[in-house]
Amino acid sequence: MSITAHQVVTLHYVLSDVLSDGSTRVLDDSNERHKPLEYLHSHDNILPGLERALEGKKVGDELSVTLSPADAYGLRNEDLVQEVSRASFGSAELAPGSCFQTEGEAGPQIVTVLSIDGNNVTVDTNHPLAGHTLRYQVNVLDVREATRAELAKGHPLPPGTEHGKVEDRKVL
Structure with a gap:
């Protein structure tokens, strides 16, 4: 069976950041966690560029997919670096590099603390991988x-669930 719309696909992947010198740095490896990714094809569950590359693939297929920043998490936008009040973070511990998830205009977003100067905190609301070329090694x-x-839910459900609830199971 080939991957097409409305199918649940299970795959292992290795996600790497392609560095400026052409070398790569592994960011995530589902093999190491012994937990493959399961997603519903054509329902915006994975990056569109990766989903396009998987269209038509079959069980056993292995592929390498390189995504430019525009096909991955977008280009960096320096307008998304801003200074906010320390009070915006409540009692949270802050340090450069700290990441928080907040509600943005377009839904949840990741905020990264760049620097702290007294009561002023400089944050970056670009996705942490914005501007990065990414490479996926995938095994379907x-x-x-x-x-x-x-x-109906728009994503795979655990085995034994119907409408998001675990069905009663009888032990034989």
């Missing part, structure tokens, strides 16, 4: 039809 493990409940 499984492809199956999504259930009606998964299509």
Whole structure:
């Protein structure tokens, strides 16, 4: 079965950042966690560039996909670096490099603390991987039809669930 819209795809991946000299730095490896990624194809569950590359692939296929910043998390926007009041963080411990998830105009966003100067905190609301070229090494493990409940929810559901609730199971 080939990967097409409305199918649940299970895969292992290694995500790397492609550095300016062409070398790579591994950012995430599902193999190391022994936990493959499962997603619902064509429902905006993964990066669009990666999803396009997976279209038509089959179980057992292995591929390498390099995504430019525009096809991944976008280009860096220096207008998204701003100074805010320390009070905006309540009692949270702050240090350069600290990351927080906040609600932005377009939904949840990650905020990274760049520097702290007294009561002023400089933050960056660009995605941490904005401006980065990314490389995915992917191994397709499984492809199956999504259930009606998964299509309604827009993502895969754990086995034994219907409409998001665990079904009663009888022990035989």
